[in-house]
Amino acid sequence: MAASTMQALRQHKQYEPLALEEIPIPTAEPGSAVVQVLAAGVISYTRDIYDGTRKYPYVTPLTAGSSAVGRIHAVGPDSTALRQGQLVIFDITVRSRDNPADIFLSAISQGFTEGSRKLMGHWTDGAYADYVKAPLENVFALDEDRLVGELGYKIPELLSISRMLVPWGGLFDIDLRPGETVVVAPATGGFGGAAVLVALAMGARVIAMGRNTETLARLQQTLAKVYPPDRLLTVPIVGDIDKEMAALKKAAGTRPIDAFFDISPPAGAKSSHFKAAILSLRHSGRVSLMGGQQEDVAFPYHRVMHRNLQMKGKWMYEPSDVPRFIRLVEAGNCVLGERAGLPPPKEFALAQWKEAFDHASEQAGASSAILVPNKSSK
Numbered sequence: 001m002a003a004s005t006m007q008a009l010r011q012h013k014q015y016e017p018l019a020l021e022e023i024p025i026p027t028a029e030p031g032s033a034v035v036q037v038l039a040a041g042v043i044s045y046t047r048d049i050y051d052g053t054r055k056y057p058y059v060t061p062l063t064a065g066s067s068a069v070g071r072i073h074a075v076g077p078d079s080t081a082l083r084q085g086q087l088v089i090f091d092i093t094v095r096s097r098d099n100p101a102d103i104f105l106s107a108i109s110q111g112f113t114e115g116s117r118k119l120m121g122h123w124t125d126g127a128y129a130d131y132v133k134a135p136l137e138n139v140f141a142l143d144e145d146r147l148v149g150e151l152g153y154k155i156p157e158l159l160s161i162s163r164m165l166v167p168w169g170g171l172f173d174i175d176l177r178p179g180e181t182v183v184v185a186p187a188t189g190g191f192g193g194a195a196v197l198v199a200l201a202m203g204a205r206v207i208a209m210g211r212n213t214e215t216l217a218r219l220q221q222t223l224a225k226v227y228p229p230d231r232l233l234t235v236p237i238v239g240d241i242d243k244e245m246a247a248l249k250k251a252a253g254t255r256p257i258d259a260f261f262d263i264s265p266p267a268g269a270k271s272s273h274f275k276a277a278i279l280s281l282r283h284s285g286r287v288s289l290m291g292g293q294q295e296d297v298a299f300p301y302h303r304v305m306h307r308n309l310q311m312k313g314k315w316m317y318e319p320s321d322v323p324r325f326i327r328l329v330e331a332g333n334c335v336l337g338e339r340a341g342l343p344p345p346k347e348f349a350l351a352q353w354k355e356a357f358d359h360a361s362e363q364a365g366a367s368s369a370i371l372v373p374n375k376s377s378k
Contacts, residue, residue, distance in 0.1 A: 008129035012061040015052030026133035028074040040068040040127040042369040047357035065107035065126015067162030087144040157337030167195030169317025170288035178203025180258040185209035185273045201334035222341030244276035256282035264291035287311040
């Protein structure tokens with residue numbers, strides 16, 4: 001007889017301690033799919049989300065979670081493409097079907113509108129569980145024969161797709177083209193490092209900025225095995241705008257700097273790199289703003305206006321960006337995991353969620369921890 005219950009990491013009141021509980025396996029309804037979770041990502045600040053450090057607003061009670069890779073367990077009667085057992089990725093960026101401006105992040109943030117909060121109140125449960133019920137629109141098929149059979153990826157490595165989708169959304173939004181030069185800063189964190197990989201896969205030349213020169217050097221050395229060495233250059237963030245501009249000019253050489261992708265953390269609002277990169281852009285250059293700053297950020301208004309610079313904010317990505325990026329990976333044009341020189345993430349059982357959160361926080365950078373619901377904690 002099939003099991004009717006599952007383990008899930010639950011929180012009944014915002015910012016109170018999480019606890020592993022046994023709850024019913026969700027049932028597929030019209031417009032939904034139930035996914036058996038094989039691997040769910042843990043980002044460096046997952047712990048800060050659920051203990052209130054980051055003050056993210058979200059609806060409770062909920063099952064915690066993030067993006068995940070899994071297999072279809074069941075689908076609603078209106079699903080015509082997904083089939084039981086199919087390998088899929090669950091995308092956490094959920095949109096209203098009748099108002100796409102209402103957006104929330106599954107089990108992470110209720111978004112910024114009344115509509116998005118209402119929507120999260122219906123889809124309250126994330127992927128830190130044996131199974132997750134998700135909107136059909138957020139479940140994307142993966143070509144297992146190609147990705148696992150031919151390209152040789154391990155299932156946990158495919159979780160990199162969800163992290164790389166974030167910079168893909170911003171870089172695609174500013175129309176980054178092959179042969180262009182883009183500054184990525186800071187490039188030593190999880191999403192910044194992902195942005196470097198995505199920009200290279202898009203055919204751009206990348207100037208990666210960061211404070212940790214050892215991490216920059218390691219990134220450059222690793223990716224030189226995958227791409228020509230002149231495709232990735234590095235510039236340290238030193239707190240001096242003039243020095244950083246000079247270093248950016250030297251790195252760019254005779255070519256103009258076409259674009260700047262900013263993925264600054266909350267503490268980066270006053271970082272020197274922001275102005276240095278903007279001032280280094282060519283006429284009609286573009287800026288993608290995807291950082292986590294909570295406070296207002298100063299920018300060189302006069303230079304932006306006179307040089308016809310475009311500054312575009314982007315929260316996550318568009319629905320159409322997801323299958324487009326998956327195709328890029330399936331074609332072999334964008335490398336993931338160990339092929340990109342990244343160490344394999346450490347696997348934790350659901351019962352080891354505290355250790356997983358701590359490990360991700362301590363090893364901030366590339367995806368370092370994943371939750372594997374069917375993994376024994378012994």
